[in-house]
Amino acid sequence: MTIHFLGTSAGIPTRERGLPAILIKYNEDRFLFDCGEGTQRQLMIKNLKFMRIKAVFITHWHADHFAGLPGLIQTMSMEGRKKPLYIYGPEGTVGFVEKLLSIGYFERGFAVIAEDLKPGDRVEFDRYYIEAFKTYHGIPSLGFVFQEKDKIKANMEKAKKFGLTSGPLIGKLKKGEEILFKGRRIKPEDVVEVVKGKKIAYTGDTGYRKSLVKAVKDADVLICDGTFCSEFENRAHTYYHMTARQAAMLAKEANVKMLVLTHISRRYQQDNNNRKYTVEKLLKEAQEIFPNTKIAEDFMEIKIK
Numbered sequence: 001m002t003i004h005f006l007g008t009s010a011g012i013p014t015r016e017r018g019l020p021a022i023l024i025k026y027n028e029d030r031f032l033f034d035c036g037e038g039t040q041r042q043l044m045i046k047n048l049k050f051m052r053i054k055a056v057f058i059t060h061w062h063a064d065h066f067a068g069l070p071g072l073i074q075t076m077s078m079e080g081r082k083k084p085l086y087i088y089g090p091e092g093t094v095g096f097v098e099k100l101l102s103i104g105y106f107e108r109g110f111a112v113i114a115e116d117l118k119p120g121d122r123v124e125f126d127r128y129y130i131e132a133f134k135t136y137h138g139i140p141s142l143g144f145v146f147q148e149k150d151k152i153k154a155n156m157e158k159a160k161k162f163g164l165t166s167g168p169l170i171g172k173l174k175k176g177e178e179i180l181f182k183g184r185r186i187k188p189e190d191v192v193e194v195v196k197g198k199k200i201a202y203t204g205d206t207g208y209r210k211s212l213v214k215a216v217k218d219a220d221v222l223i224c225d226g227t228f229c230s231e232f233e234n235r236a237h238t239y240y241h242m243t244a245r246q247a248a249m250l251a252k253e254a255n256v257k258m259l260v261l262t263h264i265s266r267r268y269q270q271d272n273n274n275r276k277y278t279v280e281k282l283l284k285e286a287q288e289i290f291p292n293t294k295i296a297e298d299f300m301e302i303k304i305k
Contacts, residue, residue, distance in 0.1 A: 001024065001025065001026045001027075001148070001198060001200075001303070001304040001305075002024070002025045002301055002302065002303050002304070003022060003023075003024055003200065003221065003223070003301065003302040003303075003304070004022065004023040004024075004025065004046060004048060004299075004300075004301055005022055005260075005262065005296045005297065005298060005299065005300045005301070006018060006021040006022065006023060006039055006042035006043065006046075006298065006299070007019045007020050007021040007034075007036045007038065007039060007042060007298060008020070008262045008263070008264055008296040008297060008298055008300075009064075009263070009264060009266060010064070010227045010241075010263040010264055010265045010266065011064050011265075011266075012064075012266055013036075013037070013038065014266045014269070016269070016270075016297075016298065017264065017266075017297070017298055018036060018037075018038045018039070018042055018298055019036025019037050019038060019039070019064045019065070019067070019068070020034040020036045020064060020065050020204075020262070020263060021033070021034050021035050021036050021039040021042065021068065022034065022202060022223065022262075023043070023048055023053075024146055024200060025048070026127070026128060026146075026148075028052065029052070029054055029125070030048070030049070030050075030052045030053045030054060031053065031054060031055055031056075031057065031130065031146070032053050032055075032056045032057070033056075033057045033059070033144060033202050033204075034057075034058060034059055034065040034066070034204065035056055035058070035065070035066055035067075035068040035069045035072060036064050036065055036066070036067060036068050037063075037064070037067040037068050038068060039068035039072060040068060040071055040072040040075055042298065042299070043072075045299070046299060050072065050075075050076070051076060051079055051081055053085070054085075054086065055085070055086040055087065055088060055123070055130075056069070056085065056086070056087045056088070057087075057088050057089065057130065057144050058087065058088070058089035058090075058093065059089070059090075059135070059141055059142055059143065059144070059202070059203075059204025059205065060089070060090060060135075060137055060139055060140065060141035060142070060204060060205060061089065061090075061092060061093070061096050061139070061140075062139070062205070065204070065205075066096070066100075069087070069097075069100055070100050070101075070103055070104075073085065073100075073101070073108065073112060074106055074108075076110070077106070077107075077108045077109045077110060080109065081109065081110045082109065082110050083110060084110060084111040084112070084113050085110065085111070085112050085113070086113050086114075086115070086123075087112060087113070087114045087115070088114075088115050088117050088123060088130075088132075089114075089116065089117065089142065090116065090117065090132075090140035090141055090142045091116050091118075091140040092116065092140055093114050093115065093116045093117070094114045094115065094116055096114075097112065097114035098114070117132040117142060118132065119132055119133050119134040119142065120132065120133070127148060127149055128146065128147060128148045128149055128197070129147055129149070130144055130145065130146050130147070131144070131145045131147060132144055133145060133212075133215035133216075134211065134215070135203055135204055135205070135206035135212070136206050136207040136209050136240055137204070137205045137206050137207070137240040138239075138240045141204060141205065141206065142204065143201065143202055143203040143204050143206065143212075143215060143216075144201075144202050144204075145199060145200070145201045145202075145215065145216070145219070146199070146200040146201075146202075147197060147198075147199050148197030148198045148199070149197050150194050150195065150196055150197050151194070151195040151197065152174045152192060152193075152194060152195075153174075153192070153193050153194075153195050154170045154173065154174060154191055154192055154193075155191060155192070155193050158190065158191050159191045162181060162182075162184065162186055162190070162191065163181065163182060164181065164186070164191065169181060170191065173186065173188045173190075173191050173192050174188070174192055176188050198220045198304050199218065199219045199220050199221075200219060200220060200221045200223070200304070201215065201216035201219040201221070201222045201223065201256070202223040203216070203222075203223070203224045203225050203242075204225065205225050205227075205240065205241060205263060206225050206240060206241070206242065207236070207237060207240040207241060207242065208236075208242050208243075208246040208247075208249070208250065210253075212250055212254075213250065213253045213254045216250065216254045216256060217254045217255065217256075218254070218255050218256065219254065219256040219257070220256070220257045220258065220304055221256070221257065221258045221260060221302060221304065222247075222250070222251050222254065222256040222258070222259050222260070223260045223262055223296070224242065224247040224250065224251070224259060224260070224261060224262070225241055225242040225247065225261075225262070225263050226242060226243070226244045226247045226261025226262065226263065226264065226282060226286065226295075227241040227242065227243075227263050227264065227265050228241060228242075228243045228244070228265060229243055229244055229245075229268075229277070229281055229282055229285055230243045230244070230245045230285060233245075233246075241263070243285070244261055244282040244283070244285045244286040244293075245285050245286065245288075245289060247259060247261055247286060248285070248286040248287070248288075248289035248290035248293060249289055249290075251289075251290040251293070252289055252290050257292065258292050258293075258294070258302075259286065259290050259292065259293040259294070260293075260294045260295075260296050260302070261282060261283075261286060261293065261294070261295050261296060262296040264279065264282070264295065264296070268281065268282055279295050282295060283295050
């Protein structure tokens, strides 16, 4: 599983940062989370095979998070896509997608299927699901959790101690059934282990709330709104965003493994010429509370094994 950061700016692009977009690749499956202006070009630059994208999840309908959709859909059609594209988002998504598809003169060669989600709704797949959770941005908005399902695995070293090899009996144990083998009763927990699935949480744009802790609890990676430093906490509150410090507090309270700050205000750039506001300032502020913090950059990748 790999997370590809395609756009990491807030509101307005910069020379270094595009508008919000994240691609999660799970084996050969691809899911796009937000689709800011210029996303398809970012996908092409990294050769991420955008035709394989199964679905797009929009956190909210501010233009910096969706304006790349019309162009991406048109390119997919021109490249011969036939499979449906699913677009999920908060209340109003179906109406917004209908409006987007009505812009200009263009006929698609595939279906675009939109669906409104509510907090707690899940989109189920074979090995994983994507679940929506409530966020706080002043308009209908959602965050998303990409949750790999737990795997039931036989520990063959333990199995050999009972004289078991791979076969129907181990299959029964993996289904939770007790078996009788060579006069011994063997319970599933004697042989079978549960391998916890990986979890990625993405807040989209949101103000800080304690209720977010439950949604992102124990995530392997928390991708979080980190628009401002604490000096602008009042502004963050007014516009329903988080400071780097608040994001770090959330990560610590939720016991996540890694925090990645994104949606970075254009005032924060690399430290040169003694700039007052730098990405290093954001990073330092967050790491004082949650050391395993990174600042997202365009084209950054995080691999989860």
